[in-house]
Amino acid sequence: MVMRKGVPAVFIALLAIAALACGKKGVPYDDQPSTSLRIEIVSGNNQVGPAGFLSDSLKVRVKTSTGQPVPDITITYAQITPVDSGHFPTPTWNIRKTDDQGIAYSLYYVDTQVGVDTIRAVASGLDDSIVYFVLQVTPEAAKKFVKVSPLTTLTTVAGQPMPVPYIVRVTDKYGNPVAGHRVRYVVQDSSVVVTDSTLAAGFESDTAYTRTDASGLASATWIFSVDYPGYYFSSDLRAYDSLGDLVSFFGAGTDPGTLTYYGAARPIFAAHCFSCHPSAYSDYSLDFYYQVKANGNMIPGDTTSPLLSDILPAHELTHLNFVEQNTIIRWVVTDNAAPGMSGLNNYHDNMKPIFDAHCISCHGDASPSGSYSMTTFDGIRGDGSDAVPNAIPGDAGCRLSLKMASATADNMRLYFGADSVALADSVTRWIVVDSLRDY
Ligand code: HEC
Ligand code: HEC
Numbered sequence: 001m002v003m004r005k006g007v008p009a010v011f012i013a014l015l016a017i018a019a020l021a022c023g024k025k026g027v028p029y030d031d032q033p034s035t036s037l038r039i040e041i042v043s044g045n046n047q048v049g050p051a052g053f054l055s056d057s058l059k060v061r062v063k064t065s066t067g068q069p070v071p072d073i074t075i076t077y078a079q080i081t082p083v084d085s086g087h088f089p090t091p092t093w094n095i096r097k098t099d100d101q102g103i104a105y106s107l108y109y110v111d112t113q114v115g116v117d118t119i120r121a122v123a124s125g126l127d128d129s130i131v132y133f134v135l136q137v138t139p140e141a142a143k144k145f146v147k148v149s150p151l152t153t154l155t156t157v158a159g160q161p162m163p164v165p166y167i168v169r170v171t172d173k174y175g176n177p178v179a180g181h182r183v184r185y186v187v188q189d190s191s192v193v194v195t196d197s198t199l200a201a202g203f204e205s206d207t208a209y210t211r212t213d214a215s216g217l218a219s220a221t222w223i224f225s226v227d228y229p230g231y232y233f234s235s236d237l238r239a240y241d242s243l244g245d246l247v248s249f250f251g252a253g254t255d256p257g258t259l260t261y262y263g264a265a266r267p268i269f270a271a272h273c274f275s276c277h278p279s280a281y282s283d284y285s286l287d288f289y290y291q292v293k294a295n296g297n298m299i300p301g302d303t304t305s306p307l308l309s310d311i312l313p314a315h316e317l318t319h320l321n322f323v324e325q326n327t328i329i330r331w332v333v334t335d336n337a338a339p340g341m342s343g344l345n346n347y348h349d350n351m352k353p354i355f356d357a358h359c360i361s362c363h364g365d366a367s368p369s370g371s372y373s374m375t376t377f378d379g380i381r382g383d384g385s386d387a388v389p390n391a392i393p394g395d396a397g398c399r400l401s402l403k404m405a406s407a408t409a410d411n412m413r414l415y416f417g418a419d420s421v422a423l424a425d426s427v428t429r430w431i432v433v434d435s436l437r438d439y
Pocket of ligand 2: 355358359360361362363369370371372383384385386390399400403410411412413415416
């Protein structure tokens with residue numbers, strides 16, 4: 001798109017005022033007021049129209065200071081910004097003469113690029129009196145629909161958004177951007193397309209609507225499904241403008257490998273389920289791997305896991321799209337609900353070795369001290385000597401955390417030995433910051 005530099009209308013208007021004032025330059029104000037003539041705009045200033053439009057009359061009047069019209073004055077019109085980008089109806093229409101009413105006019109075809117055209121009218125012999133007309137050029141009707149990017153076939157891991165958005169542009173016949181034009185994206189098979197207004201459009205996954213922005217651009221995100229029989233697979237994404245014009249993109253998805261709770265499933269639960277199933281929800285939470293399994297709701301490898309029916313809209317109108325649903329199904333059924341790594345400190349990799357080395361000699365499975373067995377994750381979360389869990393996610397006041405607090409006899413921190421401060425700190429962070437992350 002060629003956007004030229006527009007001169008702000010306000011600035012032009014100021015110029016015009018300044019020019020009127022300057023037009024009297026050299027004219028003695030008080031001595032001979034009766035002989036001073038002046039040019040003024042009658043009509044045609046501040047017109048707004050689409051690229052290439054023919055202006056209404058750019059009409060000026062020349063009169064004496066007492067208001068008498070002055071005929072036969074030559075008026076010369078010229079475009080001054082941007083230079084010569086439009087044109088007069090005929091080449092000679094730039095030079096006009098005032099009539100008996102002191103009036104002269106011309107017409108002008110504005111530029112075909114959006115911006116501001118400024119036309120100057122100069123009255124000869126009147127101390128170079130000048131006026132300026134400002135014509136604002138807006139885009140013509142939508143005409144062209146083109147692919148902007150990507151221009152090549154991209155490939156990415158199925159389940160992940162394609163690395164770049166799919167961008168199209170709507171312009172008028174001169175290439176000026178057309179804003180607010182509706183664009184519809186449609187995917188063919190085994191993928192979804194998402195735009196900023198996807199939710200407003202309902203739950204359709206194969207179609208998404210949006211509108212062009214001020215630059216005439218619209219964009220969408222394209223995601224391939226994870227459950228395709230045989231990778232790599234390619235498909236196409238089509239974009240239509242509201243005139244029915246079409247552009248097509250091609251792309252491909254590759255096998256995502258083993259999907260994990262932390263890598264693939266949890267982000268989907270966080271987006272769609274945590275609002276009603278928060279960490280502290282007593283019946284069922286999805287914030288931890290072990291919680292997803294609670295109450296028999298998720299059995300790795302089992303297609304009849306209750307969880308798999310609760311990802312459908314029938315459950316509280318949750319609206320996972322088709323790629324998200326397939327991600328959960330593949331994770332549970334094909335990938336046996338692999339836990340994956342949280343990236344934070346987790347029980348399995350970071351905490352278990354510490355407890356095994358320093359605590360299970362007294363807190364083993366057979367008659368553990370304080371009735372508190374520390375050999376498994378479930379044991380760590382157990383109640384010990386009372387009915388309250390010793391480890392509570394995020395709770396710095398839980399018993400396990402308090403037992404880490406200082407190296408007194410009653411506390412257990414001393415059993416960490418030489419590294420007691422650092423190791424106790426690790427355990428406390430795992431409870432409070434990492435919320436008892438299990439993998
Ligand atoms: C608008 C609130 C809401 C949303 C969102 C929601 N749920 Fe639920 N869910 C509930 C309520 C309320 C119950 C308990 C009543 C019932 O079983 O329907 C429940 C129960 C469940 C149960 C059975 C729990 C049990 O052991 O009794 C599962 C499994 C479940 N939801 C999974 C999900 C998943 C997965 C998501 C996200 C895809 C989700 N829910 C999103 C409100 C919600
Ligand atoms: C030498 C034996 C011994 C070792 C080693 C030991 N503990 Fe203990 N622990 C005890 C005894 C005895 C109790 C019960 C008395 C008490 O609560 O102080 C106990 C109680 C606890 C309790 C409270 C249990 C309850 O519910 O009342 C926690 C928590 C605890 N220990 C954590 C740890 C941690 C963490 C470690 C490893 C750093 C550890 N312990 C190492 C002997 C030990």
